Amino acid sequence: MGGQERKLLLEAFDSNWIAPLGPHVDGFEEEFAAIVGRKHAVAVSSGTAALHLSLRLLDVQPRQEVFTSSMTFVATANSIRYAGAKPVFVDSETDTWNMNPSLLAEELDRSMRANVLPAAVMVVDVNGQCANYAQIVGICDSFGVPIIEDAAESLGASLHGEPAGSFGELSCFSFNGNKIITTSGGGMLVTDNEEWAKQARYLATQARDPAPHYEHSVTGYNYRMSNLLAAIGRGQLQVLPDRVAKRRAIFDKYRNELGDLPGVQFMPEPDGFHSTRWLTALTIDPNQFGADREQVRLALEAENIEARPVWKPMHLQPAFSDCRSVGGAVSEALFQDGLCLPSGSSMSEEDQNRVIKVVKRCCQPVAVKAIR
Numbered sequence: 001m002g003g004q005e006r007k008l009l010l011e012a013f014d015s016n017w018i019a020p021l022g023p024h025v026d027g028f029e030e031e032f033a034a035i036v037g038r039k040h041a042v043a044v045s046s047g048t049a050a051l052h053l054s055l056r057l058l059d060v061q062p063r064q065e066v067f068t069s070s071m072t073f074v075a076t077a078n079s080i081r082y083a084g085a086k087p088v089f090v091d092s093e094t095d096t097w098n099m100n101p102s103l104l105a106e107e108l109d110r111s112m113r114a115n116v117l118p119a120a121v122m123v124v125d126v127n128g129q130c131a132n133y134a135q136i137v138g139i140c141d142s143f144g145v146p147i148i149e150d151a152a153e154s155l156g157a158s159l160h161g162e163p164a165g166s167f168g169e170l171s172c173f174s175f176n177g178n179k180i181i182t183t184s185g186g187g188m189l190v191t192d193n194e195e196w197a198k199q200a201r202y203l204a205t206q207a208r209d210p211a212p213h214y215e216h217s218v219t220g221y222n223y224r225m226s227n228l229l230a231a232i233g234r235g236q237l238q239v240l241p242d243r244v245a246k247r248r249a250i251f252d253k254y255r256n257e258l259g260d261l262p263g264v265q266f267m268p269e270p271d272g273f274h275s276t277r278w279l280t281a282l283t284i285d286p287n288q289f290g291a292d293r294e295q296v297r298l299a300l301e302a303e304n305i306e307a308r309p310v311w312k313p314m315h316l317q318p319a320f321s322d323c324r325s326v327g328g329a330v331s332e333a334l335f336q337d338g339l340c341l342p343s344g345s346s347m348s349e350e351d352q353n354r355v356i357k358v359v360k361r362c363c364q365p366v367a368v369k370a371i372r
């Protein structure tokens with residue numbers, strides 16, 4: 001937490017606006033919409049709920065396809081399943097680790113010829129970095145397929161000066177405990193379409209029709225955010241720029257200390273991209289480094305330091321083994337060699353030095369081994 005959350009939370013508590021809703025929800029939505037440059041924001045109970053609502057707003061029907069990134073957290077794909085739709089997993093490009101625009105274009109073209117265009121493309125901004133929207137937006141527009149942007153990991157990032165969350169017809173964020181800012185749990189749906197924003201609020205509160213009694217003409221959800229959590233969210237928004245700066249500083253230190261080790265490559269940030277470096281992710285080529293990603297992870301674990309492989313691609317997940325995928329070799333290679341280092345904003349310099357020391361110790365290039 002930053003400085004103001006406790007004060008705002010107690011204020012909300014004392015005002016007796018506990019739940020549901022209240023003035024902090026309205027305030028949080030307004031402030032959030034301004035930060036990501038959108039007309040409307042709807043505060044919800046989780047990022048997953050925001051994704052699910054987005055599919056519902058686009059009227060995605062059971063058995064329709066929704067293209068999405070294979071390299072992501074499972075929540076993305078789960079939300080497509082909640083809508084009864086069929087996820088199709090598109091591989092990453094090496095430049096951004098996000099959805100490969102050429103593969104997307106080819107697959108959309110094939111789908112158009114078969115007369116089965118997907119209902120939407122759910123593009124993920126992974127590890128704090130935007131996908132290549134400079135290409136993806138034009139491609140989706142040319143096929144008339146709407147974009148849902150899953151920016152759950154990328155609040156605070158930008159591409160050519162445009163903020164993450166500004167690229168989808170609907171864009172979604174998460175305030176889960178591990179994200180760059182948190183409300184303990186929560187999410188946000190943003191859009192420029194006023195009708196969708198209204199409809200999202202309606203669906204997220206059990207779809208109550210205007211009537212003195214409880215009247216419901218469609219199925220809704222219990223997806224709204226409480227006023228208490230929105231108060232925390234408003235406090236967190238104030239520290240977002242600091243959090244981004246801190247995560248980037250953590251990344252820079254890792255890269256300065258480890259970037260020259262043989263076989264180590266950090267997640268790239270191409271020109272025009274501004275990543276939050278939510279997670280410091282790198283790949284380790286075992287032939288050059290002299291140890292593989294798993295050996296490094298275990299060495300860290302032995303020192304009570306938690307590191308994790310990068311997301312296991314969805315097309316390799318048993319839960320989605322019946323789904324179609326487009327390409328896959330790039331995300332598979334990233335999973336095989338990719339490691340996320342501890343990157344929390346509250347990490348101390350000393351903690352980071354411990355991590356760096358262990359990674360350096362694991363590096364045993366073959367040439368050195370031979371001399372020994």
Ligand SMILES: *Cc1c(COP(=O)(O)O)cnc(C)c1O
Nearest residue numbers: 046047048073075152153174176
């Ligand atoms: C965290 C995350 C979500 C889900 O957000 P929750 O608030 O945990 O439901 C969705 N997509 C991605 C890419 C995420 O990292």
